[in-house]
Amino acid sequence: MKGAPVQRRRTRQRAAIRAALEAARRPLSVAEILELARRQVRGLGIATVYRAVAAMLEEGFLTPVEISGEALRYEVAGRGHHHHFRCRRCGRVFEMEGCVPEVELLAPPGFLPECHEILLSGLCRECNKGLSR
Ligand SMILES: [Zn+2]
Ligand SMILES: [Zn+2]
CATH class of the missing domain: 3.30.1490.190 (Ferric-uptake regulator, C-terminal dimerisarion domain)
Structure with missing residues (x-):
């Protein structure tokens, strides 16, 4: 099962999302993450970004940034x-x-x-x- 196409695609999507957040060096909304990561992975969908962000929060890679009245943004944790x-x-x-x-x-x-x-x-x-x- 190693290297199954679905798994490979997910890994590539996650890597692009992670890279977008690291390169930005500022908090990004899900919409911004989508826009930036799409430059690496065409056809990336918003649901995939939401799932990836949820997983990265869980792993402690990301931390939420809350500004009242606005959609949550996320930045790389530990800064x-x-x-x-x-x-x-x-x-x-x-x-x-x-x-x-x-x-x-x-x-x-x-x-x-x-x-x-x-x-x-x-x-x-x-x-x-x-x-x-
Ligand atoms: Zn400006
Ligand atoms: Zn302070």
Whole structure:
């Protein structure tokens, strides 16, 4: 049974999906994953992407990125503490390096902050260039 066509195809699809997520270096929605992975595997379907994403979440390869009011995005897990920038023009979400340690000093006196979320929004480099032309 080794190398059966169905199994081979699935392996190739998964590899393309994984490669798309790794190359993007930013959180992707299922629609974006589909668009990027299709460049490698023609005829790739959305159901396959959903199944692959579910499996990769289970394996711990991916982690979900939630921005309220939007479809979940997914990024490669294990990148360490970081935050995101959402471009209001193209809708893409980017990874920002590091954090602002002082942010937890904003907690009211006597409060113990345990975690935080930071989301910057505005224009990405490409969209910003487009506007200033
Ligand atoms: Zn943009
Ligand atoms: Zn932080």
